[in-house]
Amino acid sequence: MKFQSHTLDNGLQIIAECNPAAHSLGMGFFVRTGSRDETDEVAGVSHFLEHMAFKGTPRRSADDVNREFDEIGAQNNAYTSEESTVYYASVLPEYQEQSIDLLADIMRPSLRVEDFDMEKKVILEEIQMYADQPPYGMDDYIKQLHYGDHPLARSVLGTVDTVGDLSVEQMQKYFESRYSPGNLFVAAAGRVDFDQLVRQVDERCGHWQPADAARDLPRPATEVKQERVNHEAATQQYVLQLADGPAAEDEDRYAAKILATIVGDDSGSRMYWDMVDNGNAESASLGHYEYQGAGMLFTWMSCNPADAETNCELIKEIQEKAQSEGFTAEELHQAQSKVKARVVLGSERPRSRLFNVGGNWMLRQEYRSVEDDLAAVDALTLDDLHRVLEKYPLTRATTVSVGPLDASSVA
Amino acid sequence: MPATSAVEERSAFIHTLSNGLVLLAEPINSVQSAAFTMLVPAGYSTDPIERRGLSELLCDMVLRGAGPRDGRELVNDLEVLGVERSENVGVSQSSFSGATLATSLNEALAIYADIVRRPHLPEDQLEQGKQVCLQEIRGVEDDPGQLLMNELRKRTYPDPWGRASYGTKEDVLAATHEDVRQHWQRSYRPNNAILAVAGNVDWDRLVDQVEDLFGDWQTVDIEPHLEKALKETTPHIHYDSNQCHIGIAYPSVPYRDPDYLRAWAAVGALSSGMSSRLFTEVREKRGLCYTVSASLQTQLDRARVLCYAGTTAERAQETLDVTYAELLRLGQGIHQGELDRLQARIKSGLIMQQESTSARSGSIARDWFHLGRIRSMEELGQLVDELTADSINEYLTTNPPSDFTFATLGPKELTIPSPIP
Numbered sequence: 001m002k003f004q005s006h007t008l009d010n011g012l013q014i015i016a017e018c019n020p021a022a023h024s025l026g027m028g029f030f031v032r033t034g035s036r037d038e039t040d041e042v043a044g045v046s047h048f049l050e051h052m053a054f055k056g057t058p059r060r061s062a063d064d065v066n067r068e069f070d071e072i073g074a075q076n077n078a079y080t081s082e083e084s085t086v087y088y089a090s091v092l093p094e095y096q097e098q099s100i101d102l103l104a105d106i107m108r109p110s111l112r113v114e115d116f117d118m119e120k121k122v123i124l125e126e127i128q129m130y131a132d133q134p135p136y137g138m139d140d141y142i143k144q145l146h147y148g149d150h151p152l153a154r155s156v157l158g159t160v161d162t163v164g165d166l167s168v169e170q171m172q173k174y175f176e177s178r179y180s181p182g183n184l185f186v187a188a189a190g191r192v193d194f195d196q197l198v199r200q201v202d203e204r205c206g207h208w209q210p211a212d213a214a215r216d217l218p219r220p221a222t223e224v225k226q227e228r229v230n231h232e233a234a235t236q237q238y239v240l241q242l243a244d245g246p247a248a249e250d251e252d253r254y255a256a257k258i259l260a261t262i263v264g265d266d267s268g269s270r271m272y273w274d275m276v277d278n279g280n281a282e283s284a285s286l287g288h289y290e291y292q293g294a295g296m297l298f299t300w301m302s303c304n305p306a307d308a309e310t311n312c313e314l315i316k317e318i319q320e321k322a323q324s325e326g327f328t329a330e331e332l333h334q335a336q337s338k339v340k341a342r343v344v345l346g347s348e349r350p351r352s353r354l355f356n357v358g359g360n361w362m363l364r365q366e367y368r369s370v371e372d373d374l375a376a377v378d379a380l381t382l383d384d385l386h387r388v389l390e391k392y393p394l395t396r397a398t399t400v401s402v403g404p405l406d407a408s409s410v411a
Numbered sequence: 412m413p414a415t416s417a418v419e420e421r422s423a424f425i426h427t428l429s430n431g432l433v434l435l436a437e438p439i440n441s442v443q444s445a446a447f448t449m450l451v452p453a454g455y456s457t458d459p460i461e462r463r464g465l466s467e468l469l470c471d472m473v474l475r476g477a478g479p480r481d482g483r484e485l486v487n488d489l490e491v492l493g494v495e496r497s498e499n500v501g502v503s504q505s506s507f508s509g510a511t512l513a514t515s516l517n518e519a520l521a522i523y524a525d526i527v528r529r530p531h532l533p534e535d536q537l538e539q540g541k542q543v544c545l546q547e548i549r550g551v552e553d554d555p556g557q558l559l560m561n562e563l564r565k566r567t568y569p570d571p572w573g574r575a576s577y578g579t580k581e582d583v584l585a586a587t588h589e590d591v592r593q594h595w596q597r598s599y600r601p602n603n604a605i606l607a608v609a610g611n612v613d614w615d616r617l618v619d620q621v622e623d624l625f626g627d628w629q630t631v632d633i634e635p636h637l638e639k640a641l642k643e644t645t646p647h648i649h650y651d652s653n654q655c656h657i658g659i660a661y662p663s664v665p666y667r668d669p670d671y672l673r674a675w676a677a678v679g680a681l682s683s684g685m686s687s688r689l690f691t692e693v694r695e696k697r698g699l700c701y702t703v704s705a706s707l708q709t710q711l712d713r714a715r716v717l718c719y720a721g722t723t724a725e726r727a728q729e730t731l732d733v734t735y736a737e738l739l740r741l742g743q744g745i746h747q748g749e750l751d752r753l754q755a756r757i758k759s760g761l762i763m764q765q766e767s768t769s770a771r772s773g774s775i776a777r778d779w780f781h782l783g784r785i786r787s788m789e790e791l792g793q794l795v796d797e798l799t800a801d802s803i804n805e806y807l808t809t810n811p812p813s814d815f816t817f818a819t820l821g822p823k824e825l826t827i828p829s830p831i832p
Contacts, residue, residue, distance in 0.1 A: 021441055023416065023762050054685070062695060066685035070752040073759030076685075092416040092759050121698030128653040128723050129701050134553050233651035235552035268490045273483065279542020282550045304549060334490050341493025345444055345510050349766050 003357075003367045004194045010210050011182035014201050015367065017189045017357045019350070025190035026354035027099060027197075028088030029107055030362050033178035035158075036082050036151035036291075037215055044158015045166060045174050047080040048123050052171065053087060053106040054078070055115035062115060065106060072098050075351075080156055083215075083291055084362050090351045093191045097200050100186075104204035107179060116168045124164065127157050134302065135238045136231045138402045145225045146242045146398040151216060152294055181205060183213035187358035190350025217293045220244075226399045230407040236282060237305040237403030239312060245288050245295035245392050248363040253295065254376045255384040256288040256392070260297065261335040262327050262385075263318065263394070268334065270318050275301070281311050286394075292363060297394060305405050312401075319394040326386045336377050343373050418761050418792040423775060423785040424614045426621070430630050431602035434621045435775050435785060437609040439768065445610030446510035446768035447520065448776040451527055453598035454503035455578070456571040456636060462586055464544055464578020465594050466500045471540045472532050472591055473599070474498070478525030482536070485522065494519050495769075500576040502710050503780070505598075510769045513611035517620055524624035527599050534588045544583045551577070555656050556702075556721055559820040562648055563658035567715050567816040570639040600631040605779050609771035646817040647824045655727035655821030657720045659735060661812045663707050665714040666781040673806040676798055678707045678716055679753040680745040681737065686752060688737050693720060699730045705738075711781060716812065724823045731819070735828050742811025744804035757795045761788050 005015045016027075034046050055062040069076050069089065076089035087106065091099045131137055140155040147153035157163075186201050188194075222244055246252035264271040264286025275284040281303040289296040303311050346352040347370045360368050368376075426434045458465040475482035489496060489509070496509040507526065511519055551557055564573040577583075606625075608617060650656075663678070664670045682689050682705040693703045700722035708717050718738065722730045764770045765788060778785050817827045 023419070023766055024759070063686070063691070066691070066695070067748075067752065070684035070686040071755055073752075073755035073757075075759070075763070090759075090763060092762060094415055118695075118698040122694060122701055125654075125699075125722055125726075126701040129721055132555055132652040132654050235549050267496075268486045276543070277482070278539040279544075279546055282546035302550065303546070334487055337493050338490045341495060341511060344493075344512060345495060345769075348442055348444060348768070349763075 001369065003369070006198045008181065008202055008206055010206065010208055012201070012205055012208065013185040014198055015185065015187050015357065015361055016192045016194050016197060017353055017367070018192045018194055019190055022190040022350050024090055024092055024350050025096065025188060025192050026088060026090045026351040027096070027103070027186065027188035027192070028086055028354060028358060029103055029184055030187055030358045031085040031179060031184040032083070032213070032215065032362065033085050033183065034081050034083040035154040035156045037178060038154055042166060042170050042174055043155060043162035044123070045171055046085055047156050047158070048119070048163060048166060049171055049175060050078050050080045050085050050087070051119050051123060052111055052116065053109045055119055056110050056112060057105045057108055058110055059105055065102065068098070068102055074099060082152055082154065082156060086358065088354060093193070096193060096196065100197065100200045101204065104201065107184070107205070111168055111172055111175070113168050116171070120163065120166070124160055127160055127163065130157065134234065134236070135240055136234070136402050138229060138238065138240055138400050141229070142240050142242050142398055142400045145227060145400065146222050147220050148223060150218060150220045152220065152291060177211065178213055180211035180213050181208045182210050185361060187354060187361060189353035189357050215292070220294045224396055224398050228405060228407050229400065229402045230405070231402050232404055234403045236302045237308040237401060237405055239301040239308065239399065239401045241299035241315070241397040241399050243297040243392065243394055243397040245297040246290070246388065247293050247295045248290040249292070250295065252384070252388045252391070253288065253290050255380055255388040256295065256297065258332065258335045258339065258377065258380055259327070259385045259388060260286045260288045261339060262331045263322055264299065265335070265338070268338070270322070271315070274318060275311060275314055280307060280314065284311070284315070290363065297392060299397065305403050308401065308403070308405060316395070323389055323393055323395055326389070327382060329382065332380070332382055332385065336380065339377050340374050343370060343377070416762055418758070418788045419765055420789055421787065423787065425785065426618050428601065428622065428626055430626070430628050431604070432625050432628065433605050433779055434618065435605065435607040435779055436612060436614055436617055437771050437775055438612050438614055439610055442611050442768060443512055444510055444768045445513040445516040445608060445612050446508065446772040447516070447523070447606065447608045448506060448508040448772040449523055449527065450504040450506050450605040450776050450780065451599045452503065452603040453505040453594065454501050455574050455576040456502050457598055458571070458574070458578060461582060462578070462590055463574055463582045465582070465586055465590060466505055466598070467577050468540055468544050468583060468586055469591055469594050469598070470498050470500050470505050471543050472537070473526050473530035473595070475533055475536045475540065476531035478529045480522070480525070481531070485526070489519065489522060492519055502572060508769065508773060516608070516610070516612060520620065521624060528628055530595065532588070532592055532595060537588050537591065541583055541586065544577055545580060547577045548580055548583070555650055555652050555654070555820055556719065558650070559648070559656035559658050559818060560717065560719060562820065563660050563717060563816065563818040566644055566646070566818055567660035568713070569641045571636060572638070572710060572713065597631050597633050601625060601628040602630045605776045607772045607776035607779070609775065610768040646819055646827055648818070648820040650820045650822070652821055653723060654721050655724045655819060655823060655825070657722070657727065657731050657734065657825070658818040659718040659738065660715045660816040661738070662814055663714045663716045665712060666709040670806055670810070671709070672794055672798060673803050674810070675707050676750065676753055676803050677741060677745060677807055678705055680749045681705045681741055683753060684756055688741070689718070689734065692737055693730060693733050697729070697733060699726050699733065703734065709781070724821055727819070727821065727823065728825050731825050732828070738812045738815070742807055744807055745800060747800045750798060750800045750803065754795055754798065758792060761792055764788070
């Protein structure tokens with residue numbers, strides 16, 4: 001696999017991990033924009049705009065966009081997070097140009113009012129759908145409690161009110177400031193013809209005008225809070241915990257991922273053996289999520305409401321034991337083996353490499369090969385893990401519990 | 412532009428052990444990984460009528476220690492080997508699958524031989540196993556979409572084919588250690604079991620190893636299951652939610668039926684891709700919902716098309732009516748353009764599937780179960796190329812979507828369309 005990169009005159013970067021042995025390729029536009037770049041007035045606009053990209057351009061109607069992706073057999077989609085919006089397609093190599101033509105075109109959507117009004121209904125349905133599903137909006141709420149008014153606390157979906165009130169003019173203005181050639185890049189992985197890709201992107205995007213697109217990166221000042229929210233209709237009780245972890249640019253992120261694997265992977269972890277294997281909880285896990293300037297160690301647990309208190313005690317014991325006694329060499333070895341196998345298995349699919357290559361570039365403007373990631377995992381020692389635990393104690397966490405239990409106390 | 416991609420020609424190997432276990436493999440030398448899928452005939456349709464959920468419970472229990480390892484050693488050893496594993500209980504089989512580096516495959520298979528043949532089924536962990544199953548039952552209560560689809564299957568398939576794999580709370584609580592042991596004894600058997608491997612493997616060595624691991628596994632004869640008459644039930648289930656969930660089912664043909672590809676393509680026109688009919692009419696043109704879909708779900712001897720839409724209560728009736736109208740309109744046939752797009756999507760899907768050893772091992776195992784042979788991707792690609800709009804429309808004229816079953820779940824009852832005369 002060979003890494004290649006090129007920057008167009010207007011600042012648009014093109015990067016690719018070329019693998020001539022692959023059968024397909026994945027490619028996408030990675031835009032450095034998400035809910036953290038929004039203001040109160042336009043909460044939810046990044047995600048709404050992602051939907052609008054598929055609703056037509058000066059050259060194509062919404063039907064044309066959908067039909068043409070299907071005509072080349074593309075497996076395409078898009079997603080929006082706190083700090084990125086990504087449009088991607090997996091295709092056969094002979095459709096590289098058609099695919100980039102479509103993706104580049106929808107990066108300059110028409111934002112027609114009729115389409116905007118129609119799609120608003122779909123977004124409102126999406127918001128209602130998530131409101132019915134665990135954890136009933138509490139994943140947004142816990143970030144607000146923990147981060148206060150820090151931009152990372154902003155909801156990706158927005159609310160029925162903010163999305164309902166949004167105007168197409170507001171979206172247009174947001175679009176112009178965020179979708180400039182210096183604030184997005186093209187990434188590709190798999191059987192890519194890189195020279196052609198550069199030409200194909202230049203032809204379609206070379207004339208896009210540069211514009212300033214800054215992002216505020218205030219240091220988060222986090223606060224630890226506890227809250228219980230009543231959701232009568234739920235069957236299970238859901239407990240979320242949010243603690244600080246290493247940020248995207250922090251070398252400690254590998255240690256954080258391994259320690260999260262030991263403490264709270266879906267299988268074979270401490271939380272698994274103490275809480276899930278014995279049926280005390282439906283699920284109990286810990287994950288590490290990295291953002292620019294901040295990292296999250298996120299605990300998730302669901303169980304019978306009657307057992308919520310006992311299970312919260314168990315989580316606390318597991319966390320305190322990790323803090324005071326650390327981990328064993330066997331645990332480290334097992335977690336390393338597991339994570340390395342995932343890296344290698346994932347590397348066989350161009351789409352999974354696309355997200356890896358694009359994600360690294362988005363967060364750090366760096367390329368990391370499969371071998372680089374394997375070496376970073378191999379190099380970890382118990383001391384690294386213990387140092388990270390000391391710096392980012394699991395016990396310093398904001399907790400939100402939601403479910404049929406009444407809201408009077410925390411469990 | 413590169414030449415047109417084609418499905419890669421690959422050989423598949425088949426070896427049947429004297430006890431009936433079928434070993435299948437698709438060797439792929441260009442990858443580092445190997446994946447396996449082991450199917451044993453312990454599906455939820457084989458659960459005794461008062462022990463629904465027993466296959467799920469058994470699937471949990473066999474991992475609580477097997478051969479020389481207790482439960483913890485077993486899971487830990489698989490993780491040290493780097494096996495990404497998953498277990499699933501389907502209508503006809505329990506499936507144990509895993510993917511790992513090809514160099515670890517032998518050791519992994521030896522552990523799986525212990526799991527299916529020499530599980531400890533520790534009596535002192537039965538309560539824990541039951542609790543795990545009960546947690547799942549409770550969890551589904553909070554997933555209205557899944558709950559609705561379970562209710563739809565229950566209404567469209569006669570028992571035991573429309574059950575939910577996890578059974579019922581009462582049955583799980585009533586299960587005894589002896590129930591679990593007997594179910595293991597009769598269902599985890601070599602006759603009707605399939606082991607499929609895809610990846611960087613040497614066929615001859617694999618045959619030797621599998622003969623060693625499974626050659627002396629004893630066969631078990633069992634009685635076939637009796638089908639019960641379909642029970643009449645009301646379509647609506649009350650649920651306290653913002654959205655209403657809508658399910659519509661109609662009969663189709665199973666995978667081994669000669670008409671399957673035509674039926675599958677017709678459903679593709681409904682719901683494969685963003686230009687498909689349901690997405691276009693229900694979501695894009697009317698903004699009625701975020702999720703709408705239809706898929707052809709096949710069992711060995713029967714199949715249904717299952718449609719789903721989720722939308723807020725006020726728009727639910729219109730969503731149901733528009734979705735239903737599209738199902739009826741499908742009976743009038745599909746257009747050439749729809750077929751062209753479908754063929755492009757299927758072809759790229761097949762080629763991308765070749766990049767995943769996990770997908771291939773699962774796919775060849777299912778092929779064997781349904782067809783009693785492996786249909787190569789090349790052959791499937793050719794069959795798809797040969798589809799014509801005329802042949803699909805001929806199928807649709809004789810078999811228009813009809814005989815619908817409805818289920819709705821949400822705060823408000825909907826008006827169900829009356830049957831067409």
